[in-house]
Amino acid sequence: xxxxxxxxxxxxxxxxxxxxxxxxxxxxxxxxxxxxxxxxxxxxxxxxxxxxxxxxxxxxxxxxxxxxxxxxxxxxxxxxxxxxxxxxxxxxxxxxxxxxxxxxxxxxxxxxx
Numbered sequence: 022x023x024x025x026x027x028x029x030x031x032x033x034x035x036x037x038x039x040x041x042x043x044x045x046x047x048x049x050x051x052x053x054x055x056x057x058x059x060x061x062x063x064x065x066x067x068x069x070x071x072x073x074x075x076x077x078x079x080x081x082x083x084x085x086x087x088x089x090x091x092x093x094x095x096x097x098x099x100x101x102x103x104x105x106x107x108x109x110x111x112x113x114x115x116x117x118x119x120x121x122x123x124x125x126x127x128x129x130x131x132x133x134x
Contacts, residue, residue: 062114
């Protein structure tokens, strides 16, 4: 019979003595790692075309789309009370935001260093 690699605590062990496993001991630990240097394409938001639907913000797997309480008026005179921008420190350039945009206001452009 094969030996199990599963951890089996000694008898009468309380929960406080168990080792931490499969848990994130503190929240927000991914903020320590800026991963934007991985990308080859970068999303650029055309504020004139953007309808502020927030789909890019919702679908971004890295939370790199930021919603700002910043007014914006288009050249056509349409007023918005919020603006979406990309935090390039964390954007990996996956393109999900551009794919989900219903008005194609996000274009993926080559990353230039």
